[in-house]
Amino acid sequence: MSTLILCAFRMTYSKAQYFRALNYSSQPEQASRRCLGKVVNVAIIGAPNSGKSTLINKVTERKICAASNKVHTTTKLVRAMTYQNDTQIIFLDTPGVVTEKEQKKYNLPESMIKACHKSLRCADVVGVVHDVSNRYTKDSLHSDVIHMLNMIEDIPSFLILNKVDKLKSKHQLLSIIKNLTNGAIAGRPIPGTDKNKSKIEKHMKGYSKFSDVFLISALNGDGVQDIKEYLITNAKTANFQYSPNEWSDQRPESLIEEAVRAKFLDFLSQEIPYKLNVQLEYYEEIEEEEKILCSVSVECPNERLSRLIAGAGGGRLQQIKSHIRSDLVDLFKKTVIIDLNLRIKDKPNDSLPVL
Numbered sequence: 001m002s003t004l005i006l007c008a009f010r011m012t013y014s015k016a017q018y019f020r021a022l023n024y025s026s027q028p029e030q031a032s033r034r035c036l037g038k039v040v041n042v043a044i045i046g047a048p049n050s051g052k053s054t055l056i057n058k059v060t061e062r063k064i065c066a067a068s069n070k071v072h073t074t075t076k077l078v079r080a081m082t083y084q085n086d087t088q089i090i091f092l093d094t095p096g097v098v099t100e101k102e103q104k105k106y107n108l109p110e111s112m113i114k115a116c117h118k119s120l121r122c123a124d125v126v127g128v129v130h131d132v133s134n135r136y137t138k139d140s141l142h143s144d145v146i147h148m149l150n151m152i153e154d155i156p157s158f159l160i161l162n163k164v165d166k167l168k169s170k171h172q173l174l175s176i177i178k179n180l181t182n183g184a185i186a187g188r189p190i191p192g193t194d195k196n197k198s199k200i201e202k203h204m205k206g207y208s209k210f211s212d213v214f215l216i217s218a219l220n221g222d223g224v225q226d227i228k229e230y231l232i233t234n235a236k237t238a239n240f241q242y243s244p245n246e247w248s249d250q251r252p253e254s255l256i257e258e259a260v261r262a263k264f265l266d267f268l269s270q271e272i273p274y275k276l277n278v279q280l281e282y283y284e285e286i287e288e289e290e291k292i293l294c295s296v297s298v299e300c301p302n303e304r305l306s307r308l309i310a311g312a313g314g315g316r317l318q319q320i321k322s323h324i325r326s327d328l329v330d331l332f333k334k335t336v337i338i339d340l341n342l343r344i345k346d347k348p349n350d351s352l353p354v355l
């Protein structure tokens, strides 16, 4: 097994064991007094469900990007910012790669595909998240990801092997890395790579121009700090693009809708949650009380579905609501009072409020 990779793996993984507990405090005060500092724009791309949004939330220590166990939770380009001393890291969360068939099947906005391409053009560095726990796809990058990387060859890129926590044995990681990088990292061949093999499979499996490879678990935070440090070293001197008290380019109203949508995706099976229409009806921020009040309507296509979603005695809806509230607290770091109203399409007065 290559010493290079093994060392990198050990470093990333052992350091991660001591990863400090998340600190959900607001942005560092120090940064708020500066305008000139260092800035890095990072586009995060990868197949749906690989953990892009979860990773960004972990680095920024806020649930800015909606994440769920279903594909296509992220429907728009979202920027999430975090600060470390004089450095501003600006993440661009992308909706992942979307085929035309999927767009129709999951009722996704057309803008998703455009958003992904747009994000790449403003990036200083591109991070590719790959799920190593998916036994069907672990050994090759999604063809659209390879296509995108080939289009932006001049932008530095790095590979993030995610969900390492789900692997029973870590031995397969070296061969996964070889496949996904075509046997080369930062222009150097990985020792032990079969040159002929890598030539034959070059256009099928991986991308040869990654400058670094990280092994992480975005869910529990292992290895995430190494990515943050890597990004800080890639930041360039510039004026901050956002004021240091901003942590997203999205309006709170839109973040609430996305968080609600994601939780319904998590709780409901198959295609049901994709048929729901989530709309914020009321939003108020009471600054002096550090409190947000909001009301969200969730429109179902028919009564049968609305009963199914509500569950016996409205129990399931109550459970979903309590998870939403907890995510919104992790997002805003404030008290959140939310009303959730399940409505039936074309029957706007028939609503089932959850208290």
Ligand SMILES: Nc1nc2c(ncn2[C@@H]2O[C@H](COP(=O)(O)OP(=O)(O)O)[C@@H](O)[C@H]2O)c(=O)[nH]1
Pocket (backbone or CB within 6 Å): 046, 047, 048, 049, 050, 051, 052, 053, 054, 055, 066, 067, 068, 069, 070, 071, 072, 073, 074, 096, 162, 163, 164, 165, 166, 216, 217, 218, 219, 220
């Ligand atoms: N076990 C495990 N699950 C993860 C990890 N990262 C993300 N997930 C889960 O994978 C699912 C998809 O994550 P998400 O961030 O929405 O993926 P995206 O579509 O690429 O943005 C969610 O259920 C996450 O909780 C990880 O490192 N380990």
Ligand SMILES: [Mg+2]
Pocket (backbone or CB within 6 Å): 052, 053, 054, 065, 066, 067, 073, 074, 093, 094, 095
């Ligand atoms: Mg996402």
